[in-house]
Amino acid sequence: MATKVIDLQQERRNKRARTGWTMAEIRERAARRAAANRELEKDEPANLASGKDMKSIADETEDDDE
Amino acid sequence: MIDGNALTAARAWEVAASRAVDWEWFEGYAAFKFRYPKRFEVALWEDGALVGLSMGRPTYRGENLRLDFVEARPNALGPRTPVFGSIDAAYEIYAHLLNVSQIRIMNPINVIVREYYQTFGYHYLERKKYLYRNL
Numbered sequence: 057m058a059t060k061v062i063d064l065q066q067e068r069r070n071k072r073a074r075t076g077w078t079m080a081e082i083r084e085r086a087a088r089r090a091a092a093n094r095e096l097e098k099d100e101p102a103n104l105a106s107g108k109d110m111k112s113i114a115d116e117t118e119d120d121d122e
Numbered sequence: 123m124i125d126g127n128a129l130t131a132a133r134a135w136e137v138a139a140s141r142a143v144d145w146e147w148f149e150g151y152a153a154f155k156f157r158y159p160k161r162f163e164v165a166l167w168e169d170g171a172l173v174g175l176s177m178g179r180p181t182y183r184g185e186n187l188r189l190d191f192v193e194a195r196p197n198a199l200g201p202r203t204p205v206f207g208s209i210d211a212a213y214e215i216y217a218h219l220l221n222v223s224q225i226r227i228m229n230p231i232n233v234i235v236r237e238y239y240q241t242f243g244y245h246y247l248e249r250k251k252y253l254y255r256n257l
Binding site: 110 | 141206
């Protein structure tokens with residue numbers, strides 16, 4: 057009888073962190089995302105933009121992982 | 123990718139009356155390209171006309187992917203197809219190739235744009251002024 061309890065989802069996440077995604081997985085997820093986005097993007101704002109002053113690119117800080 | 127044709131086409135955006143930002147893509151792209159060799163860049167075209175530009179990069183430790191700049195062709199230059207869905211899907215591909223855990227959209231310019239991103243599953247972190255989506 058098995059006694060060790062394994063969290064399968066966590067194990068899959070751990071494996072993913074070690075091995076990365078396969079090209080087949082990436083293609084499948086991209087196709088799914090693109091299809092979903094086609095429905096969502098219909099109400100796009102007229103003047104869509106994001107970002108800060110481009111002149112400040114050279115002054116950016118590097119510690120941005122938090 | 124963002125090439126000379128895209129940057130030349132973006133010059134026309136700089137004089138558009140309804141433009142939301144005052145970016146100069148020629149100079150901005152050059153600075154970004156020089157500083158971030160692992161950058162991600164997108165130029166979207168529709169019937170030979172530029173309709174969207176974006177550039178981003180991995181975070182410093184490579185754990186996440188940032189979308190630093192995105193701009194759609196200003197409304198005053200005529201109607202266009204939506205661009206963000208395609209740009210978001212392209213970033214997702216690069217994010218999976220890098221095996222990062224999050225995509226972050228930096229500095230949404232206003233509430234309307236921010237709420238639009240949220241319909242795509244992004245969450246806003248007010249303290250850091252970015253939206254994120256876990257992969």
